[in-house]
Amino acid sequence: MVIYEDLAETIKSGKWRPNTKLPSENELVAHYETSRETIRKALNLLSQNGYIQKMKGKGSFVLDVSRFDFPISGLVSFKEVAEKLGHDSKTIVEELELIKPNEEIRTRLNISHKDSVWKVIRSREINGERIILDKDFFNRKYVSHLTRDICEGSIYEYLEKEVGLKISFAKKEISVDELTEEDHRYLDLKEYDHVVVVRNYVYLEDASLFQYTESRHRLDKFRFVEFARRGV
Amino acid sequence: MVIYEDLAETIKSGKWRPNTKLPSENELVAHYETSRETIRKALNLLSQNGYIQKMKGKGSFVLDVSRFDFPISGLVSFKEVAEKLGHDSKTIVEELELIKPNEEIRTRLNISHKDSVWKVIRSREINGERIILDKDFFNRKYVSHLTRDICEGSIYEYLEKEVGLKISFAKKEISVDELTEEDHRYLDLKEYDHVVVVRNYVYLEDASLFQYTESRHRLDKFRFVEFARRGV
DNA sequence: AAGTGGTCTAGACCACCAT
DNA sequence: TGGTGGTCTAGACCACTTC
CATH class of the missing domain: 3.40.1410.10 (Chorismate lyase-like)
Known part of the structure; x- marks a missing residue:
């Protein structure tokens, strides 16, 4: 998913600092010119992989990925x-x-x-x-x-x-x-x-x-x- | 999600043997009287957690969960x-x-x-x-x-x-x-x-x-x- | 009340598979 | 060709947070 990659890259690059708020789902819908469900699928992936924390009524926030260094998780060789x-x-x-x-x-x-x-x-x-x-x-x-x-x-x-x-x-x-x-x-x-x-x-x-x-x-x-x- | 729980329970109970085909998404839609996206969310969860394998054009198949015994995975105490x-x-x-x-x-x-x-x-x-x-x-x-x-x-x-x-x-x-x-x-x-x-x-x-x-x-x-x- | 994420819907088009 | 899953859409209603 291209939107997921894009957001993940932005977070990994440090352009969005930990604890800052992401654009709201509606703002992302406007930015990527897509539907809300599509944005939500990307955000859910980010959440699963430890990039963000979603909070009902508040928004999505960047987690501190730097602490999750070097995952042998998954199948990496x-x-x-x-x-x-x-x-x-x-x-x-x-x-x-x-x-x-x-x-x-x-x-x-x-x-x-x-x-x-x-x-x-x-x-x-x-x-x-x-x-x-x-x-x-x-x-x-x-x-x-x-x-x-x-x-x-x-x-x-x-x-x-x-x-x-x-x-x-x-x-x-x-x-x-x-x-x-x-x-x-x-x-x-x-x-x-x-x-x-x-x-x-x-x-x-x-x-x-x-x-x-x-x-x-x-x-x-x-x-x-x-x-x-x-x-x- | 109640549909996920229901399907996971059916698989764990052994009512559906490994390698058998699940009902198609459309059949599940009819059975649970819900929309296809909702069914797909449940199936995706099952896939993530190792219960089923989805194959494009073929269907979803039950994996052999018995081999995935005793996961300390996650946060279980x-x-x-x-x-x-x-x-x-x-x-x-x-x-x-x-x-x-x-x-x-x-x-x-x-x-x-x-x-x-x-x-x-x-x-x-x-x-x-x-x-x-x-x-x-x-x-x-x-x-x-x-x-x-x-x-x-x-x-x-x-x-x-x-x-x-x-x-x-x-x-x-x-x-x-x-x-x-x-x-x-x-x-x-x-x-x-x-x-x-x-x-x-x-x-x-x-x-x-x-x-x-x-x-x-x-x-x-x-x-x-x-x-x-x-x-x- | 306005903004946020959580959930669901009914429909569409596509790629893949079996026949 | 008809059935399957993969992806996306535009809209709805809800619960929660903030002001």
Whole structure:
């Protein structure tokens, strides 16, 4: 939605300070030359995403977004986050192969032993330390082709732009697990004896499960931020 | 919204199996005797919350909610979660006092040294082990009165039903921290030398920050689940 | 009383899907 | 082609806030 983007951009740019009042819905209707429902849909999105607070009888007010820094919320990829933070980051493709899934992966991807699966293991280096280990498993039915080159960049970008897959939603699970032999091999662990594990089940537009990802973070470098509205 | 509740209930009850097609928007319009936009608002909520997947030209389909078990998502309290899981749980009020906030708390609650603050420390026992330590700080401006009795139940319930506070949104932050002296005192830590810390900044309807909470979980008992749609 | 957001309506046109 | 969801419109009535 173009109106949402426009308003969000104005707020993010700081042109409207926190706690100031937005133009009223009727004023926005006049400004964008559209209907009130359309304006309201844009404002509701802003509200959901923590940009504004709407108050009946009073108006809509800008929230202090600067405090909601660096959301790993949603489905943003490592590359996007690293770029946003301006960190020196590097991706190392440790393993890339087409496998017959074992039982764990079959269960997680909800497939049979006849299917084959792309297995990608990448470590992520930030400021010279390997602190994240990403293990991706793609159902081959949806991803026929994968190369080292692609894995070194953003797989998501490739899948969305080149393959044309439409990623729709995901279920995320965060927990803390004990170290595996792989963690030892591919991460600079220091003295820590656990990792934070983010498990992600990713679905396409037609609700088919096409990817399972395990993102293993060194304890001290993990951070997750979320904005949540009550009741929704 | 009553239509949303009704549809969500039908799905949760299992009356509509996963992957089955919902009645079309027009059919729902006829059934609920309302307008299409109203139906669409309800369906959009269901989609956001992971109940259904909408497909252009095809219809809306029930997702498998059973996999999205036990969301700590949003602002649900310990009590609600424990009850949902049917666990043997107990709350111990370790400390309750009105304090002059130190610098850390002043910063977190964004208040001055003249303000006073309720400090509540509670440990949470599940199946005989104290595994969560909740530290709550309430700006006294909004919470004038607090007793041990209230803290043993649900403070949120008290604040919303008795005091009439309208909780609106929150910013949540998850990280892993080293143990403090308090963790040692109030938790059964086993061999673990870190805790998962969930920091919550809670805001009222008028966007005023009234509470800061630190929820400290034993590593092995922490779990966080989230459903997320791409792009939103 | 005037202005604000909250909710709903009846209708329109479009893009996509199955047939 | 007919049915589906996606988007938008112009208008209405309500509840709340402010003056």
